Amino acid sequence: MKEIKLEKTFWYYEDYSSFDAKLLELFKAAKEASKTAYAPYSEFYVGASIMLKDGKVLKGNNQENAVYPLGLCAERVAILNAGAIYPNLSIDKIAITIDYERIKLEDLAFPCGSCRQVMIEYENRHSNDMEIYILGKNQKVMRIDSAKDLLPFAFTKDMLK
Numbered sequence: 001m002k003e004i005k006l007e008k009t010f011w012y013y014e015d016y017s018s019f020d021a022k023l024l025e026l027f028k029a030a031k032e033a034s035k036t037a038y039a040p041y042s043e044f045y046v047g048a049s050i051m052l053k054d055g056k057v058l059k060g061n062n063q064e065n066a067v068y069p070l071g072l073c074a075e076r077v078a079i080l081n082a083g084a085i086y087p088n089l090s091i092d093k094i095a096i097t098i099d100y101e102r103i104k105l106e107d108l109a110f111p112c113g114s115c116r117q118v119m120i121e122y123e124n125r126h127s128n129d130m131e132i133y134i135l136g137k138n139q140k141v142m143r144i145d146s147a148k149d150l151l152p153f154a155f156t157k158d159m160l161k
């Protein structure tokens, strides 16, 4: 038997207000996106924003459906939109948040497993890791330097060979 231990680093900041202007713009976009989420069933409003290699910012939010399983998470709406419109640009950063004004949660809300898998596909597609920022209440934020840190032993295209 062999024990496998994984070491991962997660950066937690109590207050992101002194981050650089480009990042603050990205965070603002994620918060704005959460305001227009379509989540009448769960009433859990999620916003995501991504920064492409050239600095462009795109937004996404969760889009639910009366057929519940058809709904899509904010992260995937944003990432797949980037893939459709700018297929040749890697994603450098993604920010994710929820609408803390409408959701009574004190903690950070982490991306689901399916979104982690989609992030990894994007990282691999462009050979470029993305910084992931999970925005909490009152300027709290966690930074993770690659989706691979959020989903060890992910399924990847090499396995299909």
Ligand code: THU
Pocket: 039, 042, 044, 045, 046, 061, 062, 063, 064, 071, 072, 073, 074, 075, 110, 111, 112, 115
């Ligand atoms: N949701 C997201 O948008 N992102 C996540 O990573 C977790 C969950 C959405 C899906 C659904 O519309 C609602 O939040 C409740 O699960």
